[in-house]
Amino acid sequence: MDHRAVEQAEKINSLSSPVLQYCGGSLSPEMQAPKLxxxxxxxxxxxxxxxRWMDLSDxxxxxxxxxxxxSLCTTVxxxxxxxHSHMQYANEKDSGSMEVSxxxxxxxxxxGLGDVVEGNHAKIGRTVAFPGHPLGTGLTPVAANELGLLTGTPVGTSLIDAHAGGVGVMDCFSKAESKSADKKDICNRMVLVCGTSTCHMAVSKDELFVPGVWGPFWSAMIPEYWLTEGGQSATGALLDHIIENHACAPLLANRAASQGKSVYDLLNAILEAIALEAKVPFLAALTEEIHVLPDFHGNRSPFADAKSRGMVCGLTLDKSERQLALLYFATVQGIAYGTRHIVEQCNSHGHEINTLLACGGLAKNLLYIQEHANIIGCPVVLPRENESVLLGSAILGAVAARRYSSLRDAMSVLNAVGQTINPSQDPRVKKYHDAKYHIFHSLYEQQLSYRSVIAEAMQQQHQ
Structure with missing residues (x-):
């Protein structure tokens, strides 16, 4: 969420370094070089x-x-x-770590950061290892005492939180699906780790360059696979913002607390009641007059525009819970259109994504998941284990403890399907969302034109 380094990111991107091609063409202000x-x-x-300079997980x-x-995950x-400069790396059964080159x-x-490479990269990491590689001799006596665990308990090289979620869910296959030995099966999937922000992760056996989408990152999540990482900087945070800044938010929150429900449960129920009363042909049609561009905190991908801002078309003076429910619903759809844009961008550059897997807090909201399925036209698989990030972390520990020979082996055993949400088969729903998706794009195009008009006016003032 830290976007202080926008100017620094712009400065770095203007230099057109070769490393940028493996970051979707440009560095985000959310990455470490601009922050440093x-x-x-x-x-x-x-x-x-x-x-030392470190990621939290490291x-x-x-x-x-x-x-x-x-971690190869954090550094890449x-x-x-x-x-991928280490394509000739040691097998995981050997050291699994690599002297930095x-x-x-x-x-x-x-x-302008040449001082971080001094001392053979001591400040940013001399040695890098694959996720799950056992570190040192395990927990130190001090750490073991603080955690209430045994000294020497194995600790695996880390993953970034969202990437741990990917490891915890990507190998979820139902019994009905063919689970052949061909490991390319996972290359047709995209994991959505849905929390404050959303990370969209897909893997491939070949390096695929997708403009505006981070990567390709070699072995950054699953060893020997290239990772493509899209994302939206604010999703759960955006929905919270929309709700909490509405006039009726306090009353809604109090009622939710008294009923032992979430605010989202109440809003979803309000939408069902409105749809029944209005006799709309399908639930999504309730938002025909409200359109949301969800870039309230910039666009991580595929526009890769940190200066993009949110837009809402269709506001009224109505302060009712009904109107909040509609605005919330339109925002959910706007987020899903952003995911559709990422999926389409990836598929137009070599990916063949046809299935989504979702985990994280927002994945517990079935309206949110159903709208993603309807808008993108893909089934959305939910894991049996809700806390997939924690499961991914446990998998790292299991690999470090030599319980499994590799990350993929552990994933194949410990990943499990919970529920699958299929897209609506009603052709009217598809036609409706296609129209709103067109509006979604036009909102951003209008913003660019407004930005250009203002920039020209400001430039004339300085002449």
């Missing part, structure tokens, strides 16, 4: 005394084991580490 440059420019004292592993081995996805020192020098 922001710290260096704005917190000079902190910069001068920093001993810090936790270091804190637990004393081993400063970094966030730090511009070129993981995937850093592009010229890139760091060019952007």
């Amino acid at each position: 440059l922001w710290v260096k420019e704005n917190l000079k004292e902190s910069w001068s005394v920093a001993f 810090w936790l592993a270091y804190r637990a084991t004393g081993d400063d081995t970094r 996805c966030k730090w511009t580490y070129i993981g 995937g850093w592009d020192d010229d890139f760091w020098e060019e952007i």
Whole structure:
């Protein structure tokens, strides 16, 4: 959610370094190089005394084991580490770790951060390992005492939280599906890790370059697969914002608490009641007068436009719960149109995604999931284990403990299907969402035109 480094990201992207091709063509302000440059420019004292720079997941592993081995996931996805420079890597059954040679020192020098590569990259990581690689000798005595666990308990090299969710859900196949030995089955799937923001992750055996979508990242989630990572910077956070800033939010929250339900449960019930009263042909038709561009916190992909902003067409003076329910529903649809855009962008550049898998807090909202299925036209598979990020983390520990020989082996055993939500077969629903999807794109195009008009006016003032 930290977008302070927008200017730094723009500066770095203007230099057109070769590493950018593996980040969807440009670095996001959410990645570490722009953030580090922001710290260096704005917190000079902190910069001068920093001993190590780490992602949270790498810090936790270091804190637990004393081993400063970094994760291939964090370094490749966030730090511009070129993981595929190690295509001739040691087998996982051997060390699984690699002495660093995937850093592009010229890139760091060019952007003004040459000091992070000093001392053989000591500040950003000398050694990198695959997810699940056992670190050090396991938990140190101090960490074990603090956690109430045994000294030496195995600790696996980490994954970023959303990527752990991908590991916890991507190998969910129903009994009806053919689960052949061909591991390309998972290449037709995209995982949606739906929380405050949403990460969209797909894997492939070949490197596929998708403009505006992060990656391809080699072995960043599943060893030997290329990861493509799309995303929306605010989804759960956006829905909370829409609801909490409405006039009737306090009353709705109090009623939800008194009934032991969530606000979303109440809003979904209100929508069902409105649909029954209005006798609409299908639920989605309730939003025919409200259209939402959900970029309230910028567009992570595929526009890759941190300056994009949210837009709502169809506001009225109505302060009722009914109107809030409609605005909430239109926002859910706007988020789903954003996911459809990411899926279409990936499929137009070599992916063949035909199934979605969803986990995270928003995946518990069946209206949210059904709209995604209807709008994208794909079935959405929900895992049996709701907390897929925790399951993915457990899988890393199981691999580190040598319970399974590889991450894929652990996934195939521990991933399990819960429920599958299929898209509506009503042709009217598809036609309706196609029309609203067109409006979704036009909202962004209008914003670009407004931005251009204002920029021209401002430029004339300075002349």
